[in-house]
Structures are given as C-alpha cells and as structure tokens.
Amino acid sequence: MPELPEVETTRRGIEPHVLGQSITDWTVRNPRLRWPVEIPAQLQNQTVTAVQRRGKYILLSTAVGTLLVHLGMSGSLRILEQGAQAGKHDHVDIHFSNHKLLRLNDPRRFGCVMFQAGSNPIKHTLLKNLGVEPLSNEFSGEHLFAQSRNRRVAVKNFIMDSKVVVGVGNIYAAEALFSAGLRPRVAAGRIPRRVYDRLAQAIVEILLRAVRAGGTTLRDFVGADGNPGYFAQTLNVYGRQGQACRTCSTTLKLQIVGQRSSVYCPKCQTSQGFS
DNA sequence: CAACCGCCCTGGGAGC
DNA sequence: TGCTCCCAGGGCGGTT
Structure with missing residues (x-):
C-alpha cells in the first residue's frame, strides 16, 4: 500500500511528464472513489504549474486551482501514451498536450481525486489540518x-x-x-x-x-x-x-x-x- | 477535545 | 477445482 515513500516516488515519476503541460481532456470511467471524482470543466486547457506532495496527497496545480490525488491503499498513478487501452480499475485518465495521459488505477477505490479552487490548495478541508511533514525540519x-x-x-x-x-x-x-x-x-x-x-x-x-x-x-x-x-x-x-x-x-x-x-x-x- | 469505532472496497490467502 | 470466509489497509465522520 502506498505510504509516504511510494507517494513521493510517484510524484517524482509523473512530474517530468506533466509539469508545464496543459490539460487537454479527461476520462472518468468510474467516479465512485472515496468521494465522487471532482474534475471541474475550468481545468480544460490549464497548464500544470507545480507537482507537489502534502502527506500522502499529490497536488497538481494550475492557475485556476489544484487537483488533489490520494492513492488510498491500492491506488497507483501511471504515465502512458494517449490511446493506451484501459483495463480493470483504471478509473480516471487525464490527457495532456504532450500526448501523454496520467492514469489512476485503484482496485479498492479508497483513493480520491478532489479539487481546490484558487491559489492555495492547503485551504482544502482534507489538507488544512494535516500535521508536520516527517522529512521536514519541523519534525523532531x-x-x-x-x-x-x-x-x-x-x-x-x-x-x-x-x-x-x-x-x-x-x-x-x-x-x-x-x-x-x-x-x-x-x-x-x-x-x-x-x-x-x-x-x-x-x-x-x-x-x-x-x-x-x-x-x-x-x-x-x-x-x-x-x-x-x-x-x-x-x-x-x-x-x-x-x-x-x-x-x-x-x-x-x-x-x-x-x-x-x-x-x-x-x-x-x-x-x-x-x- | 480525546478516544473509539464503523465504514468504504476488493484481492488474495486459508480452509473446507 | 471452486466455494466461502476473513483479513488487510487510510482516514473520515459520527458517537461517546
């Protein structure tokens, strides 16, 4: 199951493929994750300006807001070429201007894809009460x-x-x-x-x-x-x-x-x- | 507020 | 071989 190290590994893995790219489209095959998948229409054609991590959440930021992705206990994010065939549990694809797609696979559906409008994702209910990062100077x-x-x-x-x-x-x-x-x-x-x-x-x-x-x-x-x-x-x-x-x-x-x-x-x- | 518990969900392993 | 049962897990949300 993804703990912090795997989420960080995932963040590093996807960053070079999505940072600076614009979101061209997306496909939600099953919106029923932990909460209904939130990908608002305003994300269309937005450029990804940052790929960050807070706790076990991966944050994809744009000028209009930030997507929060949690992998739950069985989720994974992969970078694939556009047109890659979807299999079982491939719930969400996000398509980018470089013709790649970011695919969320999550058999147990404990993960989530949520959205926080504006420039400060930390305002989101899921993030605002999180404790310190264990790999930061605040932790001791x-x-x-x-x-x-x-x-x-x-x-x-x-x-x-x-x-x-x-x-x-x-x-x-x-x-x-x-x-x-x-x-x-x-x-x-x-x-x-x-x-x-x-x-x-x-x-x-x-x-x-x-x-x-x-x-x-x-x-x-x-x-x-x-x-x-x-x-x-x-x-x-x-x-x-x-x-x-x-x-x-x-x-x-x-x-x-x-x-x-x-x-x-x-x-x-x-x-x-x-x- | 702290502590506790139920619940969401599916794959995989054990037991029959 | 195939069935059933049970467990694993993060973390929210409701109750005590």
Whole structure:
C-alpha cells in the first residue's frame, strides 16, 4: 500500500511528464472513489504549474486551482501514451498536450481525486489540518514530545495520527517502534523527551531508506512494472509474528492496537521506565 | 477535545 | 477445482 515513500516516488515519476503541460481532456470511467471524482470543466486547457506532495496527497496545480490525488491503499498513478487501452480499475485518465495521459488505477477505490479552487490548495478541508511533514525540519523528538503531553493514546496510534505527523502508516510505525525499542501500546504521554528523540530519528531513517528504495524503481516508472521498491527492503517486525527477532531471536508477538495488527519483540521493545 | 469505532472496497490467502 | 470466509489497509465522520 502506498505510504509516504511510494507517494513521493510517484510524484517524482509523473512530474517530468506533466509539469508545464496543459490539460487537454479527461476520462472518468468510474467516479465512485472515496468521494465522487471532482474534475471541474475550468481545468480544460490549464497548464500544470507545480507537482507537489502534502502527506500522502499529490497536488497538481494550475492557475485556476489544484487537483488533489490520494492513492488510498491500492491506488497507483501511471504515465502512458494517449490511446493506451484501459483495463480493470483504471478509473480516471487525464490527457495532456504532450500526448501523454496520467492514469489512476485503484482496485479498492479508497483513493480520491478532489479539487481546490484558487491559489492555495492547503485551504482544502482534507489538507488544512494535516500535521508536520516527517522529512521536514519541523519534525523532531521535541515535536512528538510536545504533541503527546496528556495523551493516553498508544504511541503507535499517536505516530500514525495524521494531525501529529503525516505519512506514517502501519508498516513504518511498527518498524520505527522496533528500531526505537518501544512497545506499540505505551501511552504516548508517558514517554520522555529522550525516547522521542530516538523515535523521531527512527521514523526519519526508515522513511528515507524507503524513499531511496522507491527511487530504484523510478527509472522504470513509465513501464509496465509498478512494483514499489520498498517492499524489497528487509522488514524487522511487520508481518513477522511468530518468527524470530532478527536481533535477539525471541519470538515476535502480535497485538491488536487501535484495530490494527502490530508486531513487536517482547525483549527488544520495552514499556518500562517511563513513569 | 480525546478516544473509539464503523465504514468504504476488493484481492488474495486459508480452509473446507 | 471452486466455494466461502476473513483479513488487510487510510482516514473520515459520527458517537461517546
């Protein structure tokens, strides 16, 4: 599923093909994504002036407004030649003046295509309350510490809360907690500053590694193989319940935390000493 | 406000 | 082989 690294990989992959091009037309085969697809008529003949990312949203800006594209958990964006035959789950095509098309495929339809008029896309309801970017200077242990005071929520849910920090999904949350030596269920408000420094560093390292791994598939992006490179990276805990910890060989345990499965090492990850 | 839960949807794997 | 069942996942929106 697309987490921040894959969305960034996608953004980088499509940017050279659509930036500076004008939108000539579009086809919506199935408007029933998470919300009805919004592509207003005024986008016709508009030039794409920026291709940006905010959290897991890809933003295509023009003089009249910005398209917000979210990939949900099964979506992908591809650049194809105009006339490319559409297959199952190819819900939206946007045609450009260079005779290429941007195609959204999304089997589970948890994604969306929305529009924000004007010059500031951040005004959109879906964007205005998002937390800090994990790969920006605003993100730090200090930020996590400050945001977590008086909160009893499990630290895993806390770092997956997009109002706190964007782009951390279930996989990277589990991996970051392993790396920082913290159990998923520890109350966010009981964790001291020094441990949050470690956790913030772990999140950044894991995301950067994944962006780099995604980058390995970038050169093939326009081709048929859209597999995200980061699946190839070694996961320490995610999906490894019942298997041996790569560090200490202890059997990894599965817990349900906030209705999401969470795997952790009972020996390497602690819930003690935060009182 | 914080916490919690239901829900949207389909593919894929397990079990029979 | 084919059926059914269940799970995975982000994140909004409503309720407690």
